[in-house]
Amino acid sequence: MSNSLRTDKHQPIELNLLTNIGVFLFFLGMAFMIGRFSLASPLKGDDLHLIRTYSSNEMAEVWRNTWDPDKIETPGFRPLTTYFYHVQAILFGSSVLLFRVFLLGLYSFLLTIVGIGFRNLLQTSYAVILFGGTLSLFHTANVSNYAWISDGTHLLSGILIAGALYCSVKFIHTGNAKWLLVSLLQVVLALLIREDSLIVYPLLILFIITALLQSQKQPKELLTRIHHLVLFACTLVVIFFGWFYYRSDVVPQATPLGINFKGFVWSLLQTVQILGDSTRLVVWQTNFLLFGSLWLICLGFMATVSLLLLDRKTLTHSAVWIAAMTFAALPGLTLARNNLLLFPTIFFGFYVATTLVAISKKSATGYICAVVIAFFALSASAYGSSLIQREQTTSNLDYICNSAEWIYGKFAHATIPEERRGSITKQLSELHINSMNDIDMQLPILVEQAELNNRYAPSTDGLPFIPRFRFIISPNWKPWSCVGRQGWLFSDSGK
DSSP states (O other), X not given: OHHHHOOSSSSOOOOOHHHHHHHHHHHHHHHHHHHGXXXXXXXXXXXXXXXXXXXXXXXXXXXXXXXOTTSOSOOOOOHHHHHHHHHHHHHHTTOHHHXXXXXXXXXXXXXXXXXXXXXXXXXXXXXXHHHHHHHHHHOGGGTHHHXXXXXXXXHHHHHHXXXXXXXXXXXXXXXXXXXXXHHHHHHHHHHTTOGGGGGHXXXXXXXXXXXXXXXXXXXXXXXXXXXXXXXXXXXXHHHHHHHHHHHHHHOTTSOOOOOOHHHHHHHHHHHHOTTOOGGXXXXXXXXXXXXXXXXXHHHHHHHHHHHHHSOHHHHHHHHHHHHXXXXXXXXXXXOOOGGGOHHHHHHHHHHHHHHHHHHHTTOHHHHHHHHHHHHHHHHHHHHHHHHHHHTOSTXXXXXXXXXXXXXXXXXXXXXXXXXXXXXXXXXXXXTTOOSHHHHHHHHHHHHHHHHHTTOOSOOTTOXXXXXXXXXXXXXXXXXXXXXXXXXXXXXXXXX
């Protein structure tokens, strides 16, 4: 394995500043191309009370209690998440456009850092960096990371995780201990944003071992580096136990770490299915499911060709991506949801890109097959993501039903800015919804009217429509669709 990871050059490939900017601009262009459908989408769900400015007392309280002052969200120790929302609210006010432009920029920056890190680690080609990153960006599981503003914290913690991994690899190459100090700082900050940032621990082990195996350093130099790495590892252990103890003390009701293998496997399956599966559907769509099946056939073809025809170096690199994807999906052991698949989809994108680039170099037939599969992967995932985004409007029956919960239901005590609350109250009133009893009576009527009039997509008249997709899914759990939760499954009837 050591030989297969080594290159002909003694030094890692570095990207210069102009190239870095070029990679970032490429991803930013791709981000706007896929994310343009949600730039004007309204605030929804958790956004309504999280995306706002917080009082000084609330800002202080998140360091000694759960991160959500309203105590509605899943309990946890995420003080910097609340600070992130506060800063965004100050900078962007009530402009959903600015919020989403910012998140698309964060996503592009994350992919750029990952690309730089992988090029340093395995001398990954530009084709793999750009295609792999774009496939992650287009993956339907990642729509929430830019369409759902409160999910933007995944991008922020992701940047810190990627930075920690990059700095650890830089240390292996340079021997400068400052890189380890910066890596430690980023680990701490990531843990203060989201608990699932714990994936940085197994990923650091994977990438440090990989970097050591491909290193051309002399034994004396490696021993010095290993000495520093032992101190680095001990510090990481202290950070973990310190963080875990403090979290348990100030938020005793926080979700404990779990061992749900079913959720873990589900997370891996959702990662490799770039369009998701049938559990995403509220309206049965034959074409959508057909595209998903075709993609699985393509994936099987790539795996078979990899084992039979590709060289050892490509297989080793692919193994690194698969291992990284598996480690990154570990949060599924505790909580399996498709909006927690940011890093698994990035690593999966690099696996697909590595395999297709290698296949394209085998022969003219291999080149044609690789190009066709790459085009299908990008176009199919973009198709699914654009459809999901287009549904995020105020006339979506899921949005209407969910909004009623925040105004009249169990979340009515939430701290929602008055202008925001008034706008939603007015819309609900126009639909004769002024209480939760009204939603129970009106929702079936609105659904029936939409079904009779074939309204399964937003229209210019703004009338309520049945969404085709659940926005967020989880195994055996479907609360993210009011319509789907009623047990209704609609036929596409050839639409």
